[in-house]
Amino acid sequence: MSSDAIDPGVLRRNAHSPSFFALQRASSGRRDLVDFCIPCNPYFPTPGMFSQLAGAMEQILKYYPSDADTIAGELCDTLGHNPQTVVMGNGSTELITWIDHLLVRESLATPIPTFGRWTDQPLETGKRVDMFQLHEMRGFELDVDAFVHFIRMRGARAAVVCNPNNPDGGYVPRREVVRLLDLLIDLDLVVVDESFLDFVDAEPHTSVADEARIRPNVIVLKSLGKNFGLHGVRFGYMVANPALARTVRAALPKWNLNSFAEVVVFLLREHAAEYRESLRLLARDRLLMSQQLAGLPGLKVFPSQGNFVMVKLPDGKDGVALRDHLMGRHGVFVRECGNKLGSSSQFVRLVVRPEKDVQRLLIGLGSFLYGTASEEPPDNVVSPGHGWGEATAPGGEAGREAGATAANHFAGAPPHREPVPREDFRTAI
Numbered sequence: 001m002s003s004d005a006i007d008p009g010v011l012r013r014n015a016h017s018p019s020f021f022a023l024q025r026a027s028s029g030r031r032d033l034v035d036f037c038i039p040c041n042p043y044f045p046t047p048g049m050f051s052q053l054a055g056a057m058e059q060i061l062k063y064y065p066s067d068a069d070t071i072a073g074e075l076c077d078t079l080g081h082n083p084q085t086v087v088m089g090n091g092s093t094e095l096i097t098w099i100d101h102l103l104v105r106e107s108l109a110t111p112i113p114t115f116g117r118w119t120d121q122p123l124e125t126g127k128r129v130d131m132f133q134l135h136e137m138r139g140f141e142l143d144v145d146a147f148v149h150f151i152r153m154r155g156a157r158a159a160v161v162c163n164p165n166n167p168d169g170g171y172v173p174r175r176e177v178v179r180l181l182d183l184l185i186d187l188d189l190v191v192v193d194e195s196f197l198d199f200v201d202a203e204p205h206t207s208v209a210d211e212a213r214i215r216p217n218v219i220v221l222k223s224l225g226k227n228f229g230l231h232g233v234r235f236g237y238m239v240a241n242p243a244l245a246r247t248v249r250a251a252l253p254k255w256n257l258n259s260f261a262e263v264v265v266f267l268l269r270e271h272a273a274e275y276r277e278s279l280r281l282l283a284r285d286r287l288l289m290s291q292q293l294a295g296l297p298g299l300k301v302f303p304s305q306g307n308f309v310m311v312k313l314p315d316g317k318d319g320v321a322l323r324d325h326l327m328g329r330h331g332v333f334v335r336e337c338g339n340k341l342g343s344s345s346q347f348v349r350l351v352v353r354p355e356k357d358v359q360r361l362l363i364g365l366g367s368f369l370y371g372t373a374s375e376e377p378p379d380n381v382v383s384p385g386h387g388w389g390e391a392t393a394p395g396g397e398a399g400r401e402a403g404a405t406a407a408n409h410f411a412g413a414p415p416h417r418e419p420v421p422r423e424d425f426r427t428a429i
């Protein structure tokens with residue numbers, strides 16, 4: 001595979017990652033890029049659901065959707081929310097934009113590194129952004145008391161935390177988030193961005209949406225693109241007390257959601273079991289992938305509860321060079337974190353993907369870090385798509401052993417750890 005298979009300029013154009021479409025156009029039409037960059041659930045929707053969506057394509061494209069209240073009403077029925085407290089947006093980014101315009105008055109504090117819109121959006125509208133640096137030494141863990149102290153020192157009037165955080169996947173236990181909300185009761189606004197929360201398996205009860213409903217100054221935000229594996233649909237929602245929800249809802253156009261979003265939302269109810277299964281498969285893959293990455297000498301792996309794992313490259317190795325190497329030689333797309341405030345190019349975010357894709361990643365990583373392995377990816381690898389129903393045994397020995405092969409090129413077998421037992425606790429989607 002030649003290194004000029006992709007125009008590398010497309011990777012450097014702006015602060016955000018290029019879209020998958022832009023990459024395909026820039027890669028001389030190659031169709032087998034494996035996307036470890038965009039954090040999308042690979043196990044949902046199921047192939048059956050994709051067929052249903054394909055069957056509805058003509059109507060989706062020809063007809064107007066219902067208004068946003070109708071679609072949000074169905075989402076609330078499915079998820080068990082009170083519709084007065086919910087607002088749906090065309091991607092959660094639309095809601096972030098309006099939350100900033102309407103509710104962030106002068107300043108906002110957020111831990112960094114984090115999702116770029118939470119720093120860039122308020123900066124673009126002239127607000128002061130107080131950035132609380134998370135430290136590698138502490139595994140990028142958020143210390144609630146230190147963050148509150150920082151907010152008091154800076155006099156910030158609004159605060160945002162992503163839980164789990166992007167790019168490291170760090171999770172703050174629910175009781176700590178509630179304590180944070182209590183400590184910040186006097187602020188204009190506190191947002192808890194729970195976009196990756198469904199992937200958490202550290203504890204059974206994770207969301208603070210029930211707190212947001214009854215507090216004066218709290219919004220819980222959730223993208224639906226990540227957990228439902230449908231970034232292109234552009235849908236997300238927020239939960240807040242009815243007055244706060246009304247303020248944001250009033251700013252949005254009546255038809256801000258498209259017909260794709262409507263059809264998907266009305267499909268979800270029938271597919272709760274498959275969704276739960278997709279989360280189980282993802283947690284299994286996260287454990288296995290983290291172990292395999294930890295088996296690569298010199299690579300530091302941060303514990304994650306998201307659908308991605310952040311790694312630190314050994315000193316002297318640069319994430320931009322790694323990204324270009326993986327893209328050009330292995331058809332693997334990763335997120336180097338150099339353009340994230342509070343991070344550097346030594347950090348790379350890797351989306352959790354099915355085992356056969358991870359093999360290709362590990363081979364590419366190995367050839368970049370140690371220059372020892374074959375440059376050719378295994379020929380069983382394809383797809384930015386899903387791996388639903390694939391042969392790898394869930395957490396079983398067969399899966400684990402197959403999974404060990406690429407890592408073994410470089411480091412011997414990964415340490416054997418028993419999978420964390422996990423109850424199938426989710427009752428709603």
Ligand SMILES: Cc1ncc(COP(=O)(O)O)c(C=O)c1O
Nearest residue numbers: 091092093115166195223225236
């Ligand atoms: C923490 C977090 N919140 C929100 C978003 C925006 O998601 P979307 O606009 O696709 O719903 C992202 C995107 O990566 C994110 O990481």
